[in-house]
Amino acid sequence: MKQLPLDIGLAPSPRLDSWIPGPNAAVLAHVQSVLHDNRPSLRPTYIWGPEGSGKTHLLQGVLQALREQGREAGWLDASTPCGGYARPFDPRWSVVLLDEVDAYGPQQQHTAFNWFIHAMTPQQGEPCWVLSAGRLPVTDLPLREDLRTRLGWGQVFGLQPLAEDDVQRALRQEAQARGLDLSDEVLRYMLSRFSRDLGSLSQLLAMLDDYALETRRAITVPLLKQMMNDS
Incomplete structure (x- = not known):
């Protein structure tokens, strides 16, 4: 059996303009409107859809767009190590990006909740937008209740297949x-x-x-x- 190495360096970086919306144009329009709004969004956004539907591409596209604007963001996914404590929130962030939330373990859930609270009600600076994504609708997320309800408090979009x-x-x-x-x-x-x-x-x-x-x-x-x- 021959091993096929995957050279990640050749892969193009996910961008918003390379995300194909198809029947999900409203999702892309919402994300772009928040990014281009000078006022921080006080309502979180949750996007759900099956594996391979483009959720991670969309969130990474947002991250890339922020970097091009000289802005910073917090990123947390199911593979992010959190150890035995919550990763600290950075008040310089303008957006909090939470990917693969349906697969979060206890410490990742603790970190996500901590970031959400600081993003919505910061001790210093302006509130920042929370954009999260998972494979399941909010009602089915296997998360602690205080986090699950907060993720679904704002705009919720279900991705339709292309x-x-x-x-x-x-x-x-x-x-x-x-x-x-x-x-x-x-x-x-x-x-x-x-x-x-x-x-x-x-x-x-x-x-x-x-x-x-x-x-x-x-x-x-x-x-x-x-x-x-x-x-």
């Missing part, structure tokens, strides 16, 4: 960002043989990019089949 045209557009856009020529034949094969969620397809595209570089061959359906056999 149509096939939107999925194709997203894949082509990511391929172009990687400098890849993705033919219609390869694209149709990927969509007909593999999971259609963008997270899985993006990972497959990254593996294919790496494999094409390793074998010094153009990306074709036979190459994709060979990669899957080797791996």
